[in-house]
Amino acid sequence: MRELVRAGIGRAGSVRDGRRVLGPDEDAFTLAATALERVRGPRFGDRTPVRVTVLGSLPPATDWAISVVLERPVEVVRSVSGAEGFDRALEEARAGPSGDAVVLAVVAGGAETASCDGVLPTADGERDDAAVAVWFGERGAARSGEALRVGDTAGGPLALASELYRTAVREGRDGSWGGPWSVTPPEGPTVEPSKLRALADLRPTAVSEGAYVPRPRYLENLPSRWNFAAERCRTCGTTTFPSRGRCRSCDRAEGLETVGLPTDGALVVATTVIGSGAQPTEFDPQVGALGAYGVVLAEVAPGVRVTLQLTDASPGEVRIGDRVDTRLRRLYPMEGEWRYGRKAVPRRPPPRSSG
Numbered sequence: 001m002r003e004l005v006r007a008g009i010g011r012a013g014s015v016r017d018g019r020r021v022l023g024p025d026e027d028a029f030t031l032a033a034t035a036l037e038r039v040r041g042p043r044f045g046d047r048t049p050v051r052v053t054v055l056g057s058l059p060p061a062t063d064w065a066i067s068v069v070l071e072r073p074v075e076v077v078r079s080v081s082g083a084e085g086f087d088r089a090l091e092e093a094r095a096g097p098s099g100d101a102v103v104l105a106v107v108a109g110g111a112e113t114a115s116c117d118g119v120l121p122t123a124d125g126e127r128d129d130a131a132v133a134v135w136f137g138e139r140g141a142a143r144s145g146e147a148l149r150v151g152d153t154a155g156g157p158l159a160l161a162s163e164l165y166r167t168a169v170r171e172g173r174d175g176s177w178g179g180p181w182s183v184t185p186p187e188g189p190t191v192e193p194s195k196l197r198a199l200a201d202l203r204p205t206a207v208s209e210g211a212y213v214p215r216p217r218y219l220e221n222l223p224s225r226w227n228f229a230a231e232r233c234r235t236c237g238t239t240t241f242p243s244r245g246r247c248r249s250c251d252r253a254e255g256l257e258t259v260g261l262p263t264d265g266a267l268v269v270a271t272t273v274i275g276s277g278a279q280p281t282e283f284d285p286q287v288g289a290l291g292a293y294g295v296v297l298a299e300v301a302p303g304v305r306v307t308l309q310l311t312d313a314s315p316g317e318v319r320i321g322d323r324v325d326t327r328l329r330r331l332y333p334m335e336g337e338w339r340y341g342r343k344a345v346p347r348r349p350p351p352r353s354s355g
C-alpha cells in the first residue's frame with residue numbers, strides 16, 4: 001500500500017479565448033515534463049526504478065525522456081484514457097505493493113481533449129492543455145507534513161486531482177502540491193492563432209534541417225541541459241556546470257557528487273535579441289515562423305551562469321535584474337524528431353484573487 005506524496009501540474013504557456021493552449025514550442029511531452037519535474041522530489045538522491053502510468057497520447061518514443069526528467073530509471077505503462085481510466089490508474093498506484101509509482105495524464109490538443117474528458121477540468125468548465133502528475137510512495141516515505149491523504153477528498157483520487165487543478169487555477173498558481181506551491185507565471189501571453197499553428201503544425205520529417213546536430217551529441221550531457229545537473233566536488237566544494245566528469249577548480253575526477261541546480265528563479269545578468277539571419281541555422285524554421293527571439297544570460301546558482309532562449313514572451317520583455325523560471329521546450333526538429341532543451345520564461349505576478 002502506497003500513499004499519495006506529491007501532485008503537480010503543468011499548464012500550457014499561452015492563452016487563447018480564455019483557455020491555456022500549447023504555445024509554438026510546446027507539445028504533450030513538454031507539458032508532461034513540467035508536471036513531472038514538480039513531483040520528482042529530492043534531486044538525484046534515489047536510483048530505484050519508478051513505475052509511471054501514462055494516460056493521453058504521449059508518444060512512446062518519449063519513454064526514455066521521462067527517465068531523464070525524473071532522474072530515475074522508469075517502467076512506463078500505458079493506460080486507458082478518460083476519467084474512469086485516470087481514477088483506476090490512481091487507485092492501482094495507491095494499492096501497489098512497494099516502491100514509487102507515478103500517474104501522469106496529459107491533455108494536449110483538440111482530439112486528445114475528448115479522450116481525457118473529466119480528468120482536468122478548470123474552474124470555469126473550460127479545458128486547458130495541461131498535464132497532471134501524481135506521485136505515490138511507500139507508507140512512511142513522505143516527509144512529515146508532506147503526505148496528502150486520499151480520504152481527505154470525498155470521491156477518491158480523481159476528485160482530489162480535479163480539486164488540486166481547480167485550486168491551482170482559482171489561485172492563479174501553477175505548480176505542485178505536497179510541498180509548498182512553487183509560484184510560477186500564472187498568465188501566459190496571448191498569442192495570434194496563426195503563430196500558434198505555424199510551428200505546432202510542423203512535422204519533424206517535413207522540415208528542412210539546418211546545422212546538423214548528431215543524436216549522440218544531443219544526448220551527451222542531457223541531464224545537465226534538461227535538469228541543470230551539476231557536479232559538486234567533495235574535496236574543494238566547487239560546483240561544476242555543465243557536468244564534465246572533472247572539478248573545474250581542482251581537476252579531480254573522483255569524489256564528484258551529482259546535484260540539481262534550481263530550475264526556477266534565475267537572475268538575468270545580460271539580454272540580447274537574435275534578429276532574423278543571426279540565428280544558428282538549426283533555428284531557421286523557428287525564426288521563419290515566429291521572427292526574432294530573445295536570449296538571456298542568467299545566474300542559476302552563485303557563480304553558475306547559463307544562456308537560455310526566452311519563450312512565452314516578446315523578445316525584449318525580460319530585463320537585466322529580472323528573475324526568470326525555466327521550462328523544457330521544443331528547440332528544433334532534427335533527424336525526424338523534436339529536440340528539446342530548457343528555455344527561460346518571465347516571472348509574472350499572480351493575478352489578483354477574485355475571492
Ligand SMILES: [Zn+2]
Binds near residue numbers: 235236247
Ligand atoms: Zn574540486
